[in-house]
Amino acid sequence: MKQLAQNLRTGKTVLLEVPAPLVKKGHVLIKTRKSLVSTGTEKMLIGFGKASILEKARLQSDKIKPILNKIKCDGLLPTARSVLQRLDQLIPLGYCNVGDVMEVGEDVAHFRRGDRVVSNGLHAEMVCVPANLVAKVPDDVTDEEAAFTVIAAVALQGIRLLGPALGETVVVIGLGLTGLLTAEMLKANGCRVIGLEPDEQKLQIASEKGIITINPRHTDPEKLVADLTDGAGADGIIITASSASHDLISLAAKIARKRSKVILTGAVGLNLRREDFYKRELTLQVSCSYGPGRYDPNYEEKGLDYPIPFVRWTANRNFEAVMDMLASGLLNVKPLITEVIPLVNFWKVYDQIVDSKGIAYLFHYPQTSGYKNTIRFQNKVIKAVNGTIGIVGAGNYTRMTMLPLLKDFAVKYIASENGFSAAELATKYRIPYITTDFGEMLSDEEVSLVIVATRHDKHAAMVIQALNAGKHVFVEKPLALLPEQLEAIIEAWQTREHDVSLTVGFNRRFSSHTLKIKELLGNAAMNVVVTVNAGYIPAESWVHDPQIGGGRIVGEGCHFIDLISFLTGSSVTAVCMNTMGGSGNGMQDNANILLRYQNGSTGAINYFSNGHPAFPKERVEVHSLGKTLVLDNFITLTGYGFKHFTRYKSRQDKGHERQFRQLREMVCNGGPALIPFGEIVNTTRATFAAMESLKNTCWESVE
Template sequence: DLDEKRMALAEKFGAERCFTPDQAGEITKLTNGYGADATIITAATDSDKPLNQAMELTRKRGTVVVVGAVGLHLQRSPWYQKEIDLKISCSYGPGRYDTSYEEDGLDYPLPYARWTENRNMEAYLQLLAEGKVNFEALVEAEFNFEDAPAAYEKIKSERPLATLLKYSSGSDREHRKIEIRLPARKKESAIRIALIGAGGFAASTHLPNLEKMRDLFHLQAVCSKRGTTAKQHATRFEANYCTTDYKAILADDEVDAVLIATRHNMHARLVLEALQAGKAVFVEKPLALNEDELIQIENFYRENPEAPLLMTGFNRRFSPYAEKIKELADKRSTHGGQKTPLIVHYRMNAGFIPGDHWVHGAEGGGRIIGEGCHLLDLFNYWTGSTPVKIEAQSIAPRGQYRSDDNISTTITYADGSLCHLLYTSLGNRDLPKEYAEVYIDGAVAILDDYKNLKLTGTNLRGISGISQDKGHAAELQAFAHGIKTGTWPISLEDQLSVTRTSFAVDGMVR
């Protein structure tokens, strides 16, 4: 080490010998001229010197392990001549940054990976419990948390080995709710809504839309698992308060409705808890990830028919383009009490998402349940009917591509309509994401990515938009209207039907 004071401390803790970089040649003498079997680098510098010096100190065919952040420009010749193994150590150990390990809890078998992130921590905690690791001698300075800026100044000027920040231990230690003191801009008739789950989509789409609808909504609260995120958005969009505890929102009598935009695996549970608390609920799709969750919601309404409004975020049906197609579909001729069937072809150029992304796992439920449900809802909406037969096929998985997001499904409806969905991750982003052809009793509607709608065989006019409109703003307006009038924008039966259809398709292609 460069610091003699730290070397003295190392010797106190049991190091047999300590050297400065200028004395490193002594290591060769101590090893009878061979060099160390292994050298571990824990330095922090942009310089390449620690790495190349480690090579010099290590014996032929030895090992150099880089733990710290150092320059990695190698002098190839000496490394080649000594055949040294260079290893870069990931923090904590095997399992770090592996989603399957860290988030899904899939452990590495001990016979194949003796030391993992968890087992390393277990061993470390055992050493602490036995008193074999003692940090007291390492702490050179202590500060109250309120004096943290002074602590950082000391670190920059004096470089103490360890600096301790002391937190108060009183009952005010944890604040899970923070009031945002902003000018009151609430309209008396506005629905007091709270957001649970302030992720990227909610922040970029729902919150800006709510801000534009102050005559309809007042943002009462923002809840996120990260307090900093909750406070940032609550301040930006002028909520009354932010919190990391969703139960505080459900217990708040001044919250009329909640907008749930968490990861998918939390939707059904939060929907039920919110409904039981008497809140109207807007939940981003999907409504649920499995039949058991869906049955619980279904049973709740069977037992509580006057319960508040529930709306799943099937936004596309509220797009002006989809509404125009619905207007045309409703003009179909009737024969024997039945309307002429539709034929729909819908192509979703969904884009590739890596297999370890959360959307494919237990949190997401897969892309058909999590995104394909939008299109299944459109089929219900346009036909005005219910599925009676579902057929689905998928590709055989090859390389990075999965079977469950490369599918073709055809759904037969009670009115005789046929709706086909091609959902694929094999495509290219240069092709627009969504495209549909709807054949309607002598007329045809061609929808191009919610930017253009061409109609033929009808006196209805198509739509050519300047920007894309998938109905995100209109669905919130419909939610507000539903709360105030008691009219559901999407029937409970449709929400259950679409969700069950997504389960069926997903089950066929996995």
């Protein structure tokens, strides 16, 4: 199927061929009829993409300080590579979609195949959308009208935050698409509406809808608003403009009456002058997208709705309200349509979008069938008979770390849930097949190694599926989120019918620095202290969700337990963990973990998210036999008390390159597992024991 995307680095818009997504739990699979180009949002993205590196830095000045801190920790070249890699990626476009339901996922009861629906789906022939962001289209609303629903819901949410009463005067600053929709809905609400806009074409459309119009280039807005309100000022202001200027927020304050509200739906400069707001006791509120539920994983991904008595207007109910207005004729969007264009002619819109005077462009889609979940993307021939790889998961780890190291490997498949990210990486790394169907990859007899790099909640099930299919498996950490998942993996391992291996991405044990420590200290008992300056991740991130990410200790702390186990050459027998604030705060990202080993060694992991970002991310101290080794950020290893060793320095080496090289050799040529299965199990059980220790406030033994 076809899907539109934009390159962040160049600003170029491309039409990709991607595999169709599979429907998933709580979601709806939709075949698109029409989609609307949000000229404001997409114009901003295109403009950012076409800007120079320096201009991008100016536009995102808040990112400069973290980059400087990363340079201090990791060095200039690694940081530069990381920044350029993040910029050199595609982002999907579009969020105003109308189409037909093809399939409904598990736990979705209120849609069925054939329903005509709107959603925040992308510019793509097939989209898979959370059910709470999908709404049925009334029979008397056309596809073209329905395509305006989501952007109109953005406008409606701004109005709801303002809460205007019948007869009040409201000023809308900016009469682009969102502004015109805002103005018309305010008028339908019984308000007197004044629109500010420098574009005469847009002013003409607004005037025809009964809006009082002001061109600030020709008329003083302050004076005219004062005249129209008998000097009181407007009862409310909604800013829908997109501008870097700070003058618009100042103007809004000057034309507002005392104790009124200013609602920001658009994006403008926010250098506020206190005196503008102080004397009038004004309230400034920023509107968030199409309403309550947006960006809430519980609402979007888990399908939990907000009860009407407590949240009357959610994002979904705003969609429905807009369509009621469209059906009744209270909202007339037909005059806003500039052109309806076939998707394949997308360039007609995007080549001129930055300078275009158009208001609303729509794409229409071919109503074909038979979209495939796996497509042949490149004519590259895979020569390797043994060692052919299939990758599932196309996120940051795959993009930033893994694929650059697999350039010379025989990668035949890359899979992702929506197909888009996999298609992007297949283009860059010349991977022949893209799929959204993990089962199809497993059924290919040429694939001997499956790499699982999805979100954490998918790891255990995919590992079991791949082992049962007779594939070697490499899974990014963690192996499992729950003890019962680990036990299921152990059973699959013990009952496997093929001589295959299982490797977990505990890459630090493969670092040249780690191997040097082993060489210098051998198998002597030791005390190891690992300090991890992990950095803050917001509480709403999937990483902290116990059902998806498992939390940072389960998801990342296992790395450092494995590192200490490798250094000591022993197994963990007991664990004790303590966190800042105790166990009731829901986030275990500031923790101390104590480890006791079978050979008498001890380990301590200080895992912190509240450190300064300029401080190195990882530090390892090893004390044994009257000697000390200190490893700073996997760049510098310093020895104390050694006759023939004082210092070893390299570029940052966390072991990824050696790990994948040895993995390929093992899969192609045979040999022992990279990490013995018993060590993988011990590390995973020790991680679970750490969580139990926190809950029970005592040491927990590890079998």
